[in-house]
Amino acid sequence: MSAKAHSIPAYQRIQSSIRKRIDAGQLRPGDPVSSERDLAKLHEVSLMTARHALATLEREGIVERRRGVGTFVAAPKIQFNKLMSYTEQMAARSLTAASKILFAKVVDNEPDAAARLLLSPSEQLIKLERLRHASEEPFALETCYLSAAGFPGLLSTPLQGDSLFAILEREYDVKLGYADEVIDATAADPRTAELLNVPRREPLLRIRQLIYSANDKPLIYVLGIYRSDRHNLVIRRFR
Amino acid sequence: MSAKAHSIPAYQRIQSSIRKRIDAGQLRPGDPVSSERDLAKLHEVSLMTARHALATLEREGIVERRRGVGTFVAAPKIQFNKLMSYTEQMAARSLTAASKILFAKVVDNEPDAAARLLLSPSEQLIKLERLRHASEEPFALETCYLSAAGFPGLLSTPLQGDSLFAILEREYDVKLGYADEVIDATAADPRTAELLNVPRREPLLRIRQLIYSANDKPLIYVLGIYRSDRHNLVIRRFR
DNA sequence: AAGTGGTCTAGACCACGGC
DNA sequence: CCGTGGTCTAGACCACTTC
Numbered sequence: 001m002s003a004k005a006h007s008i009p010a011y012q013r014i015q016s017s018i019r020k021r022i023d024a025g026q027l028r029p030g031d032p033v034s035s036e037r038d039l040a041k042l043h044e045v046s047l048m049t050a051r052h053a054l055a056t057l058e059r060e061g062i063v064e065r066r067r068g069v070g071t072f073v074a075a076p077k078i079q080f081n082k083l084m085s086y087t088e089q090m091a092a093r094s095l096t097a098a099s100k101i102l103f104a105k106v107v108d109n110e111p112d113a114a115a116r117l118l119l120s121p122s123e124q125l126i127k128l129e130r131l132r133h134a135s136e137e138p139f140a141l142e143t144c145y146l147s148a149a150g151f152p153g154l155l156s157t158p159l160q161g162d163s164l165f166a167i168l169e170r171e172y173d174v175k176l177g178y179a180d181e182v183i184d185a186t187a188a189d190p191r192t193a194e195l196l197n198v199p200r201r202e203p204l205l206r207i208r209q210l211i212y213s214a215n216d217k218p219l220i221y222v223l224g225i226y227r228s229d230r231h232n233l234v235i236r237r238f239r
Numbered sequence: 240m241s242a243k244a245h246s247i248p249a250y251q252r253i254q255s256s257i258r259k260r261i262d263a264g265q266l267r268p269g270d271p272v273s274s275e276r277d278l279a280k281l282h283e284v285s286l287m288t289a290r291h292a293l294a295t296l297e298r299e300g301i302v303e304r305r306r307g308v309g310t311f312v313a314a315p316k317i318q319f320n321k322l323m324s325y326t327e328q329m330a331a332r333s334l335t336a337a338s339k340i341l342f343a344k345v346v347d348n349e350p351d352a353a354a355r356l357l358l359s360p361s362e363q364l365i366k367l368e369r370l371r372h373a374s375e376e377p378f379a380l381e382t383c384y385l386s387a388a389g390f391p392g393l394l395s396t397p398l399q400g401d402s403l404f405a406i407l408e409r410e411y412d413v414k415l416g417y418a419d420e421v422i423d424a425t426a427a428d429p430r431t432a433e434l435l436n437v438p439r440r441e442p443l444l445r446i447r448q449l450i451y452s453a454n455d456k457p458l459i460y461v462l463g464i465y466r467s468d469r470h471n472l473v474i475r476r477f478r
Numbered sequence: 479a480a481g482t483g484g485t486c487t488a489g490a491c492c493a494c495g496g497c
Numbered sequence: 498c499c500g501t502g503g504t505c506t507a508g509a510c511c512a513c514t515t516c
Contacts, residue, residue: 009504035482046506048287051483059298066455067483068514081320083476176478183474184467185424185442203424203442214478216303228423235422235474237322239415239453248485274501285487290502306502307495 010045014053017043019062022073033063033071061236081235083179083211086132086142087163095134097163102195103129104155106148113145116210116221124148126155128164131195138196139230144222168219177214183207183233186225196227203228249284253292256282258301261312272302272310300475320474322418322450325371325381326402334373336402341434342368343394345387352384355449355460363387365394367403370434377435378469383461407458416453422446422472425464435466442467 021027034042039050054071057063060082065071090097104127111121119125125145132140144164146154151172159167168174188202196204205228211220226233260266273281278289293310296302299321303313329336343366350360358364364384371379383403385393390411398406407413427441435443448461465472 011504037482047508048486049505052504054483064455065483066514067512068481070482070514081474081476083478178478179476181474181476183422183444183472184470185444186467187442201440203426205422205424205444216305228425231423233422235320235420237320237418237420239322239417250485276500286489287505288486291485293502304502305495306493307500309501 010043011049011053011056014039014043014045014050015057018053018057022062027073029073029075031073033073035070059238083176085163085165086140088165090134098133100131100133101128101159102131103127103143104159106155110145113221117145117147117218119147126151128159134230137230139227140224141192141195142222142224144220146220150219164220174219175214176219177212177216179209179211181207181209185228188225192225196225198227205231205233207233249282250288250292250295253278253282253284253289254296257292257296261301266312268312268314270312272312274309298477322415324402324404325379327404329373337372339370339372340367340398341370342366342382343398345394349384352460356384356386356457358386365390367398373469376469378466380431380434380464381461382463383459385459389458403459413458414453415458416451416455418448418450420446420448424467427464431464435464437466444470444472446472 018027018033027033033054036047036050036054039045039053040047043050054063054065058065058071061074063071064074084092086099087097106124107127108122108124110125110127113125113127114121114123117123117125124147126148127143127145129141129143131138132142151168154167154172157167157171165176169176184206185203186206188196188198188200188204190200192204193200193202196202198204205226207222207224207226209220209222209224210218211222213219257266257272266272272293275286275289275293278284278292279286282289293302293304297304297310300313302310304310323331325338326336345363346366347361347363349364349366352364352366353360353362356362356364363386365387366382366384368380368382370377371381390407393406393411396406396410404415408415423445424442425445427435427437427439427443429439431443432439432441435441437443444465444467446461446463446465448459448463449457450459450461452458
């Protein structure tokens with residue numbers, strides 16, 4: 001029925017239009033979102049399609065649905081369980097991302113990182129170590145590894161001003177899929193303590209993240225160390 | 240069309256039948272699951288219903304779907320982003336749950352916990368403090384709070400042998416919905432260090448969990464402290 | 479009673495992967 | 498080519514909440 005543009009699924013167009021109105025402030029937390037039936041008429045799609053759009057928005061925590069009542073814009077707490085770059089996370093909280101690159105070179109002596117990416121132990125890897133700031137105070141040390149062969153010339157592009165996710169998606173046509181994260185607590189070693197400006201042995205949050213492409217190939221391994229006084233991890237679990 | 244049992248949705252029955260075959264070992268990781276079309280014929284439902292069953296199983300990490308290829312039993316890593324009791328988590332890893340109750344009384348001087356449950360500061364709360372073990376070694380200290388008025392007689396029921404989730408769902412007809420968790424790192428205080436058998440100031444994982452009912456009412460507030468050498472938190476994020 | 483989300487039907491076409 | 502999952506239709510009835 002619809003004229004064209006099969007390139008973007010209808011349910012994603014509906015989601016975009018809702019997200020856009022939330023971002024623009026036209027829809028505020030607690031405000032009702034159009035009902036399934038209204039959305040279906042408005043976008044000229046069937047009920048199931050409008051429903052699919054709202055259902056996945058709910059799992060992202062953007063919207064809350066109550067049977068018999070309606071769908072409402074969720075409190076903007078956090079984008080639950082959403083894979084986002086540091087830049088995107090900061091933007092979602094209306095903050096600007098600031099970071100300092102400590103290390104950016106090709107290495108071949110990190111067999112552990114290579115193994116996590118399912119590469120041979122001596123494979124050449126791009127290693128990128130960055131210190132994340134918020135209002136002048138450092139709060140995270142992130143080290144990420146990528147296959148050097150998979151992303152030629154990455155180190156020559158300006159990494160400073162742009163999000164790594166954005167570069168990968170734009171320049172290398174990468175489609176990010178999901179990430180598995182293992183979280184635990186660790187004590188600050190001397191170098192980390194100095195970089196993060198905390199005492200030695202301070203408890204820190206450690207997140208080891210393996211980011212997969214949309215077709216299930218491991219792309220990036222990220223080791224993140226976070227000051228737990230300046231950063232909380234928030235997730236939502238479902239029954 | 241379908242004869243009866245509107246009580247349980249068809250897509251949940253399909254999920255149960257798949258889960259059952261996985262639990263029984265008839266389906267092992269990597270094995271193909273019946274396709275959408277086969278499931279639809281087998282269970283005499285429409286394609287969309289079979290599809291819904293597989294789609295939500297995928298978001299739980301139980302199954303992996305590959306377009307053009309099929310649906311396969313996922314590696315039994317972890318039940319991603321799933322709200323489960325300690326007992327259920329242990330069972331999922333084929334371990335037995337062991338815990339010791341340190342404290343189980345009604346209190347009225349915990350305004351912080353009351354506030355999180357949206358109750359008045361002096362409201363009477365059931366406070367339950369438990370030490371979790373795995374193979375003789377303690378690894379977690381969990382303190383949970385519930386409204387005393389909401390769950391009369393809970394302290395009289397045998398909490399030792401049964402999962403709290405199971406008691407609430409069975410005896411109080413509670414429908415658990417989801418949980419929001421805030422995760423950070425903290426240092427062991429003297430009492431916690433002794434209980435968990437670790438040095439003082441040891442980095443520990445702290446999880447503050449607010450469990451909601453299916454209709455969005457806060458039910459339980461849980462403060463958990465975990466030995467990070469014996470417990471990892473694993474989550475999955477989606478793009 | 480009216481409106482909402484939750485489940486479901488019986489089909490359709492498309493995009494993708496493997497043979 | 499065929500089978501797979503991904504999107505979509507044009508309806509339907511149910512369960513729930515609010516008025």
